[in-house]
Amino acid sequence: xxxxxxxxxxxxxxxxxxxxxxxxxxxxxxxxxxxxxxxxxxxxxxxxxxxxxxxxxxxxxxxxxxxxxxxxxxxxxxxxxxxxxxxxxxxxxxxxxxxxxxxxxxxxxxxxxxxxxxxxxxxxxxxxxxxxxxxxxxxxxxxxxxxxxxxxxxxxxxxxxxxxxxxxxxxxxxxxxxxxxxxxxxxxxxxxxxxxxxxxxxxxxxxxxxxxxxxxxxxxxxxxxxxxxxxxxxxxxxxxxxxxxx
Numbered sequence: 001x002x003x004x005x006x007x008x009x010x011x012x013x014x015x016x017x018x019x020x021x022x023x024x025x026x027x028x029x030x031x032x033x034x035x036x037x038x039x040x041x042x043x044x045x046x047x048x049x050x051x052x053x054x055x056x057x058x059x060x061x062x063x064x065x066x067x068x069x070x071x072x073x074x075x076x077x078x079x080x081x082x083x084x085x086x087x088x089x090x091x092x093x094x095x096x097x098x099x100x101x102x103x104x105x106x107x108x109x110x111x112x113x114x115x116x117x118x119x120x121x122x123x124x125x126x127x128x129x130x131x132x133x134x135x136x137x138x139x140x141x142x143x144x145x146x147x148x149x150x151x152x153x154x155x156x157x158x159x160x161x162x163x164x165x166x167x168x169x170x171x172x173x174x175x176x177x178x179x180x181x182x183x184x185x186x187x188x189x190x191x192x193x194x195x196x197x198x199x200x201x202x203x204x205x206x207x208x209x210x211x212x213x214x215x216x217x218x219x220x221x222x223x224x225x226x227x228x229x230x231x232x233x234x235x236x237x238x239x240x241x242x243x244x245x246x
Contacts, residue, residue, distance in 0.1 A: 016097040017061035018049030018131070020081060020138035021070070023104040023118070024155055024171045030118040031135050033127070034069065037115070040091050041128035045119065047099070047135075062100045074110045076154030077103040077219060082137055089130050097129075101138045106168055107157035122174070143173055147227040150191045153214035161199050161209040165192075175230035189222045191215060 021032040033045035048069045052061045058080070066072050081099040089095060104110065112118075119125060121139055124132055145151040146169060155168045166179040186192045193215050198208035 014095050015052040016049055016095055017052050017058050017065055018047045018097055018099045018134065019062050019066050019078075019102050020047055020099055020135055021066070021075070021102040021104060022121070022138060022142060022172075023108075024106045024168050025118055027167055027171050028120045028122070029139070029171045029174075031121050031124070031138075032069065032112070032116060033119050033125070033131075034113070034116040036128055044128040045125045045131075046128040047131045048116070049097075049099075052098075058098050058100075062098075066102070069113060069116050070104075070110045074104050074108050075102045076105045076217070077101075077151060079219075081141060082134070084130055084134070086130070097134075099134045099138070101141055103142070103151070103154035105157055106155055144227075146172060148223050148225070149219055149221050150214060150216065151219055152186075152191070153217050154219075156214065159195055159197070159211045159213050161211060163209060165212070169228075173228060173230075177228060185226075189226075191222055 019032075023030055023032075032048060034048060036042055036044055036046050049062065049065045052058060056064070062078075063072050066075075079101050081101040083096065083098045085096045087094055089097070121135060124135060127135070142151070152165070152169065155172060156165055160168075162179045162183045166177060166182050169177050169182060183192070191214060192212045195211045195213055197211045199211055201208050
């Protein structure tokens, strides 16, 4: 098995570079997965990625692996997530894997190869290796950073109404956040700014909503001790308004 598993490009203990790419699609957070054609885990869904080559950095490797599935330019954000080194994570032999978290803005619809598809993170299909657990780690990282950074810029289109931004946050956080609270928090922290323009009126008419944008498309810590929290419940089980702690 060692002679098959190892090669000059794939050392005895290969290091894999993987990407957990997330996007809000139709009001649900999705992850990009590809269907494995071969064993182990033939037919299971896996994260995009592959072996780290001898001359590569991890960043260059994950970019190369992603380019086979999607145009890297569509990513609004990419950061290193975690490294897994469980000796039994790959039945073929010892493999270390470093995963990256990538985010694609919701207004883009990148073309994917036939073996690759989007899957809701709350309804994952059977996954290969420990990739399902990596998706959960990425989800935890994203949810935390939505509270204390401006990473929402990587999920949102260039311009949006507060109601549209709320839908993205709700999909990513997995619980309700009021538009009023979200606007108050993000404007207070200097994350958002009005564009001076208004969205087109909807079919129901009414006053057009103001358009906003993120002040910068670069990741920044805006409140290190802040956290969005899910709705609390009354003793009778009724949901109260969700809030924010800072």
